[in-house]
Amino acid sequence: MKKTARAHTNIALVKYWGKKDTDLIIPMNGSISLTLDHFYTDTTVEFDPSLTADSFILDGQAKQDQKLVHFMNHVRKLANIKTFAHINSTNHVPTAAGLASSSSAYAALALAASSAAGLNLTAKDLSRLARKGSGSATRSIYGGFVEWIAGEDDLTSYAVPLEEHTSWKIAMIAIVLNSAQKKISSRAGMQTAQTSPYYPAWVKTANDDLKSMRQAIETRDFELLGTVAESSALKMHALNLSSKPHFSYFMPESIIAMQKVEELRTMGIPCYYTMDAGPNVKVICEEENIAAIIDHLSKVFGKDQLLVAHPGEGAKLITNEGIEAK
Ligand code: FM0
Numbered sequence: 001m002k003k004t005a006r007a008h009t010n011i012a013l014v015k016y017w018g019k020k021d022t023d024l025i026i027p028m029n030g031s032i033s034l035t036l037d038h039f040y041t042d043t044t045v046e047f048d049p050s051l052t053a054d055s056f057i058l059d060g061q062a063k064q065d066q067k068l069v070h071f072m073n074h075v076r077k078l079a080n081i082k083t084f085a086h087i088n089s090t091n092h093v094p095t096a097a098g099l100a101s102s103s104s105a106y107a108a109l110a111l112a113a114s115s116a117a118g119l120n121l122t123a124k125d126l127s128r129l130a131r132k133g134s135g136s137a138t139r140s141i142y143g144g145f146v147e148w149i150a151g152e153d154d155l156t157s158y159a160v161p162l163e164e165h166t167s168w169k170i171a172m173i174a175i176v177l178n179s180a181q182k183k184i185s186s187r188a189g190m191q192t193a194q195t196s197p198y199y200p201a202w203v204k205t206a207n208d209d210l211k212s213m214r215q216a217i218e219t220r221d222f223e224l225l226g227t228v229a230e231s232s233a234l235k236m237h238a239l240n241l242s243s244k245p246h247f248s249y250f251m252p253e254s255i256i257a258m259q260k261v262e263e264l265r266t267m268g269i270p271c272y273y274t275m276d277a278g279p280n281v282k283v284i285c286e287e288e289n290i291a292a293i294i295d296h297l298s299k300v301f302g303k304d305q306l307l308v309a310h311p312g313e314g315a316k317l318i319t320n321e322g323i324e325a326k
Contacts, residue, residue: 002046003115004319007107007140008312009039009099011172011274011282013229014209016135016148017202017236018194025135026157028194029206030150032213033139036172037312041104043089045112051084058089071106071133072113078129079117087113094307099174099280102186106133107140111315126315127159136186143313145217147210162217166311169287170222174307175297177253177279184247186277192247193239202235226272226284233274249278256300257281264296 016031054072056063068087076082087109091100110130114121121129123141127148130137139146142161151157184192193199209232216225240247254275261273261283269292271285285293287310294306 001116003112003317004042004044005108005111005315006040006042006318007104007315008035009101009104010035010139014213014232015236017190024154025131027135027150028203030148030210032147032210034145035140035143035312036309038307038309039093039099041089041091041108043108043112045085045087045116047083047085047116049083054084054087056087059091074132075113075117079119081117102134103136103140106130106137107315109133115317124158131157141315144311168220171285171287171290172309173283173293175257175281175301176305176307177251189277192243196239196243198239198242202239222270222286229274229284230272251279254279254281260297264293
């Protein structure tokens with residue numbers, strides 16, 4: 001069977017940064033994210049008995065990818081099959097934005113591959129499967145606000161929706177900064193970060209951050225949401241600065257972007273920043289303030305560097321006629 005799935009990227013408000021099991025991808029702490037509407041991946045999978053290996057096409061180009069083969073082996077084991085597959089994936093992210101993410105990639109692949117293999121997994125089991133491809137993909141199975149429960153093992157580490165279809169008019173403005181810097185993958189980065197002497201404090205404070213973030217979402221407390229998100233991101237980057245060897249995702253422009261966000265706050269416009277495993281800064285705000293924020297940011301960044309996203313949907317199977325109910 002041939003199946004196509006679509007999944008959107010998510011941005012963590014309370015970050016995942018470190019594993020207690022690198023093979024099964026069990027995180028050291030839980031995390032909370034917002035799935036976005038603007039950036040997504042479409043993936044088609046078809047198992048074919050005539051193949052002698054998985055074939056993978058990404059954005060029209062043939063690719064070799066060991067992580068992907070490893071993931072497909074998990075799917076084959078689950079479905080009790082030995083057949084290889086054609087996998088064709090397209091990232092719908094503005095060109096060179098540096099926002100292509102493994103979260104949408106493995107969430108879409110988990111749904112397309114499991115369906116094509118004849119499995120009809122529950123959302124919870126899909127999130128467990130997506131997790132084995134990439135940790136952040138666990139959360140992209142659901143739309144809106146999502147929590148990844150850290151758990152202890154394969155069965156207990158999965159995502160739960162906190163608010164799938166949120167009515168909160170919240171937005172994220174990605175500031176796309178071009179970087180010539182060599183990229184340190186999140187996989188390698190978080191492993192090094194675990195050598196930081198501050199790592200135990202990161203794990204210890206994560207539960208309070210999760211609790212505050214759940215409360216902020218429940219009570220629509222934007223200031224609390226933003227404060228906790230900004231603090232979680234800065235703590236994550238502080239681990240990188242203090243690990244052995246130390247490293248950083250900051251570019252001069254990243255710092256400028258963060259300062260602009262702080263300026264906006266002193267001007268009375270509530271907004272907060274977050275940053276992941278790259279130099280781009282994402283600004284969290286409410287819909288009513290988007291125009292004022294863009295206006296201020298465009299004093300130093302080009303309008304084409306500012307991409308606005310809103311809460312997006314969970315992973316879905318798509319047919320030629322459109323989206324299938326899942
Ligand atoms: O998303 O080694 O999922 O919570 O984005 O594949 O499990 O790419 F940069 C911060 C995502 C990390 C925070 O890591 O790693 C977050 C991050 P993998 P991911």
